[in-house]
Amino acid sequence: MNTITPRPWLAAYGQDIAPGLPAPTHRSLADLVAQTCEAFGKRPAFTCVVPNGMNGTLRFSQVSSMSDAFASFLRHHCGLQPGARVAVQMPNGLGYPVAAFGVFKAGGVLVNTNPLYTPSEMIHQFNDSGTEVLVICDMFTDKLAEVIPQTGIRHVVLAGVPEFFPRIPETIVRGVQKVWSRTLPPVPPLEVPVLRIRDALKIGRGLPRVTDWDQIGPDDLALLQYTGGTTGVAKGAMLTHGNILANLEQVKAMGGRHMSGQDCVLTALPLYHIFAFTANLMTFFALGARNILVPSPRPVQNIQRALENYPVTWVTGVNTLFNGLMNEEWFAAYPPKTLKAAIAGGTALHHAVAERWQKITGTRVAEGYGLTETAPLVSFNPLDQDVRIGSIGVPVPGTDVALVDDQAEPVERGKPGELIVKGPQVMRGYWNRPDETEKTLQNGWVFTGDVAIMDDDGFLTIVDRKKDMVLVSGFNVYPNEVEDCLSKLDSVLEAAVIGIPDKGTGEAVRAYVVQNPDVPEQVTKEDVIAHCRKHLAAYKVPKSVLLRDDLPKSPIGKILRKDLKAEARAEFAKGA
Amino acid sequence: MLTELETTLLGIMMMVIMLGMGASMTPRDFRIAFRKPKGIMVGLLSQFAVMPFLGFLLAIGLGLPPALVVGLLLIACMPGGTTSNIFAYFSKGVLALSIMMTTVSTLVAVVMVPVLLSFYGGMAGVSGDYAIPPGNVAQILVVLLVPTLLGMVLRKLNPNVGATIELIGSFMGIVVILFLIASWVPRNYQLLLDTGPTIYAATIGIGLIGMLFGYWVARGLGQDTNRSRTISLETGIQNGPLAVLVITLTFTGVMQQEVLLIPVLYSLFIVLSSTAITLWYRRNATREALARDAAKLGAG
Numbered sequence: 001m002n003t004i005t006p007r008p009w010l011a012a013y014g015q016d017i018a019p020g021l022p023a024p025t026h027r028s029l030a031d032l033v034a035q036t037c038e039a040f041g042k043r044p045a046f047t048c049v050v051p052n053g054m055n056g057t058l059r060f061s062q063v064s065s066m067s068d069a070f071a072s073f074l075r076h077h078c079g080l081q082p083g084a085r086v087a088v089q090m091p092n093g094l095g096y097p098v099a100a101f102g103v104f105k106a107g108g109v110l111v112n113t114n115p116l117y118t119p120s121e122m123i124h125q126f127n128d129s130g131t132e133v134l135v136i137c138d139m140f141t142d143k144l145a146e147v148i149p150q151t152g153i154r155h156v157v158l159a160g161v162p163e164f165f166p167r168i169p170e171t172i173v174r175g176v177q178k179v180w181s182r183t184l185p186p187v188p189p190l191e192v193p194v195l196r197i198r199d200a201l202k203i204g205r206g207l208p209r210v211t212d213w214d215q216i217g218p219d220d221l222a223l224l225q226y227t228g229g230t231t232g233v234a235k236g237a238m239l240t241h242g243n244i245l246a247n248l249e250q251v252k253a254m255g256g257r258h259m260s261g262q263d264c265v266l267t268a269l270p271l272y273h274i275f276a277f278t279a280n281l282m283t284f285f286a287l288g289a290r291n292i293l294v295p296s297p298r299p300v301q302n303i304q305r306a307l308e309n310y311p312v313t314w315v316t317g318v319n320t321l322f323n324g325l326m327n328e329e330w331f332a333a334y335p336p337k338t339l340k341a342a343i344a345g346g347t348a349l350h351h352a353v354a355e356r357w358q359k360i361t362g363t364r365v366a367e368g369y370g371l372t373e374t375a376p377l378v379s380f381n382p383l384d385q386d387v388r389i390g391s392i393g394v395p396v397p398g399t400d401v402a403l404v405d406d407q408a409e410p411v412e413r414g415k416p417g418e419l420i421v422k423g424p425q426v427m428r429g430y431w432n433r434p435d436e437t438e439k440t441l442q443n444g445w446v447f448t449g450d451v452a453i454m455d456d457d458g459f460l461t462i463v464d465r466k467k468d469m470v471l472v473s474g475f476n477v478y479p480n481e482v483e484d485c486l487s488k489l490d491s492v493l494e495a496a497v498i499g500i501p502d503k504g505t506g507e508a509v510r511a512y513v514v515q516n517p518d519v520p521e522q523v524t525k526e527d528v529i530a531h532c533r534k535h536l537a538a539y540k541v542p543k544s545v546l547l548r549d550d551l552p553k554s555p556i557g558k559i560l561r562k563d564l565k566a567e568a569r570a571e572f573a574k575g576a
Numbered sequence: 577m578l579t580e581l582e583t584t585l586l587g588i589m590m591m592v593i594m595l596g597m598g599a600s601m602t603p604r605d606f607r608i609a610f611r612k613p614k615g616i617m618v619g620l621l622s623q624f625a626v627m628p629f630l631g632f633l634l635a636i637g638l639g640l641p642p643a644l645v646v647g648l649l650l651i652a653c654m655p656g657g658t659t660s661n662i663f664a665y666f667s668k669g670v671l672a673l674s675i676m677m678t679t680v681s682t683l684v685a686v687v688m689v690p691v692l693l694s695f696y697g698g699m700a701g702v703s704g705d706y707a708i709p710p711g712n713v714a715q716i717l718v719v720l721l722v723p724t725l726l727g728m729v730l731r732k733l734n735p736n737v738g739a740t741i742e743l744i745g746s747f748m749g750i751v752v753i754l755f756l757i758a759s760w761v762p763r764n765y766q767l768l769l770d771t772g773p774t775i776y777a778a779t780i781g782i783g784l785i786g787m788l789f790g791y792w793v794a795r796g797l798g799q800d801t802n803r804s805r806t807i808s809l810e811t812g813i814q815n816g817p818l819a820v821l822v823i824t825l826t827f828t829g830v831m832q833q834e835v836l837l838i839p840v841l842y843s844l845f846i847v848l849s850s851t852a853i854t855l856w857y858r859r860n861a862t863r864e865a866l867a868r869d870a871a872k873l874g875a876g
Contacts, residue, residue: 053735169736308602309735330608
């Protein structure tokens with residue numbers, strides 16, 4: 001579809017947001033990193049905090065010289081050509097920005113990789129992307145013996161969680177990892193050279209500085225961001241320097257008046273995920289703000305010292321993180337006084353969670369929406385007005401959205417339709433997958449697979465994933481709505497809803513609920529059903545309720561309905 | 577007896593332990609703990625009501641001579657030891673509760689230990705040279721609170737320094753016990769051989785019975801099994817090295833050797849008995865967790 005849609009949401013921008021998107025101020029991410037570091041010099045850029053409070057900090061000037069050295073290492077020592085792929089596979093830590101920025105400066109393409117991937121997932125991703133150099137956290141080297149021989153990787157660089165901490169805390173954390181928690185496996189003998197990142201930097205410092213990144217332009221590839229884990233095999237979304245830079249301007253356009261270089265942002269979501277990558281690593285960094293990196297937010301207790309010891313003003317999170325924090329006494333009783341606002345994304349933010357957050361912290365949690373294919377931000381709640389809880393806000397400047405039916409025709413205002421998106425943040429396509437690209441990307445529009453409604457002011461509300469919809473006797477049931485209702489029960493910590501086959505109604509609603517440990521009374525099937533009967537139409541009420549200890553989750557804490565569906569499929573295949 | 581150098585070393589090591597204890601928490605942890613003070617109150621009750629009374633009963637029941645009575649009573653009246661936190665961790669207990677109980681009982685000890693000691697000491701007929709002047713204990717404890725506070729301040733100023741000190745402090749707990757073994761046992765080899773089984777029973781018993789009562793007092797006052805296990809360990813594990821320090825600073829010569837017997841033996845044996853109990857608690861904790869799982873799965 002090519003019709004130019006009117007932008008009914010522009011009125012909602014108000015005084016705060018300019019309707020036009022300014023052109024990116026930089027030609028590439030390498031350029032942005034270099035200039036940002038130059039501008040903020042001695043100020044702290046990244047601080048990594050482990051659960052016992054031990055920490056290390058890199059200043060902007062250090063980030064600059066270290067990423068320079070890493071770029072030289074990649075280019076001159078590893079022989080990396082511009083456009084070649086480098087995978088970075090580590091939890092949040094000081095090694096991450098050094099490696100990622102080094103890759104950009106060397107003209108390489110960053111392949112963000114989940115550190116918890118199994119060897120077969122790693123092999124797929126490294127081969128699919130054609131990765132040549134791998135930077136991996138030293139906690140996961142046991143997988144290398146199997147992975148490396150089956151890929152084209154030529155160099156391996158190791159970085160630890162306490163990397164670049166002061167020497168004593170680094171030694172202690174490493175000692176604890178090695179002796180106590182036994183999470184530092186020995187490096188297996190490999191055919192390819194393996195170096196620690198400190199040594200790589202030492203080598204890089206002795207080599208000529210890479211300066212040709214002024215050749216990199218906005219149309220050059222910056223990231224292969226793998227996605228689609230929810231539907232079969234992962235594929236790499238091709239995001240250009242221009243995509244990320246545009247999205248960075250879009251984030252700043254929406255929230256810039258409330259964000260500054262004085263801010264301190266809690267980065268508990270993994271940087272290898274596009275949400276934290278663009279919002280925390282790039283946008284807050286570019287503003288001169290300080291990132292507080294938490295290597296693992298699970299258990300959520302791990303965040304306590306980070307929140308206590310630093311004047312955190314912004315938090316980016318997902319529903320489960322906000323929920324988890326509020327269920328910790330240390331957080332609920334003494335929320336950080338410095339907090340200004342929180343950004344929610346990744347997955348639907350439940351009403352009950354958003355309202356409780358605002359009550360406990362006295363600050364707003366603004367929900368945004370995005371996807372890997374759009375680098376990621378598509379829409380956000382304007383911060384100068386009351387946050388509309390439940391809405392994903394309005395499209396960000398420079399972005400067009402439309403809601404369409406199965407024939408890709410626009411639906412009536414107020415009716416649900418598949419959300420499609422066009423804008424400067426939209427990816428170039430999927431790496432080496434023209435067929436997949438064609439399915440998702442049509443005439444510059446990304447088909448998101450999410451069903452949404454737009455109100456008269458242009459505010460969008462996600463109803464659900466198109467493919468997660470449950471069809472009960474011909475009625476559409478959107479799992480989000482039922483989950484939202486379930487999460488209002490005090491005794492329920494979290495919930496997930498899927499469809500299961502049903503003889504009478506075709507499909508029926510099944511709910512998985514997790515007991516809230518802070519509430520003494522045990523949640524029962526009867527409570528859940530009675531509660532839903534009160535608040536939902538009869539066909540939306542779960543027919544089956546299962547109590548679980550926890551729910552399957554993605555690395556950023558998104559509840560994985562597909563795992564529950566697979567479980568249910570197996571169950572019914574057996575039972576039938 | 578311990579030489580002056582050894583006594584000084586012991587004092588320094590205690591300082592380091594207390595510094596580490598202070599560094600293990602922040603002022604906010606304190607505030608949070610006192611929002612729901614019941615667990616700590618229950619812990620204090622078993623620490624300062626149950627334990628001293630048990631010590632007294634054991635001392636009387638076994639008919640111990642005054643030197644040993646003093647040693648036993650002193651151990652019974654001591655606040656919780658910092659090693660209890662390590663055992664709480666390994667037993668899958670409530671670590672925050674353990675740390676808080678150790679700290680709070682150490683603070684309260686400034687007043688409670690002198691009071692309890694003179695009360696039970698008087699009841700047991702300890703008098704004259706064997707009586708520990710209440711001022712001594714209070715003084716030592718107050719002096720030790722200084723590094724505790726310093727630890728907290730350091731933690732606040734520099735989390736890296738704080739967490740490092742915390743770690744050194746918990747290792748020091750073990751070092752002190754090794755130090756006692758090395759410095760005291762060889763010189764008192766004969767004394768250990770001459771010591772009758774009742775004395776061994778008393779030193780091992782005070783810890784184990786303390787744990788038993790600690791558990792049931794906590795259960796009786798409505799604490800769940802996991803918290804009760806933590807309180808149990810906390811009750812039974814006393815600050816043995818602190819008792820040793822008090823004695824070395826109060827007595828000299830042969831008298832010191834005698835009075836030291838029970839606290840030193842206690843410090844050695846409590847490590848062994850706590851390890852055994854911890855393994856047992858850990859198994860119970862795991863079993864309970866599995867049982868909870870099973871109960872939930874059935875509810876589908």
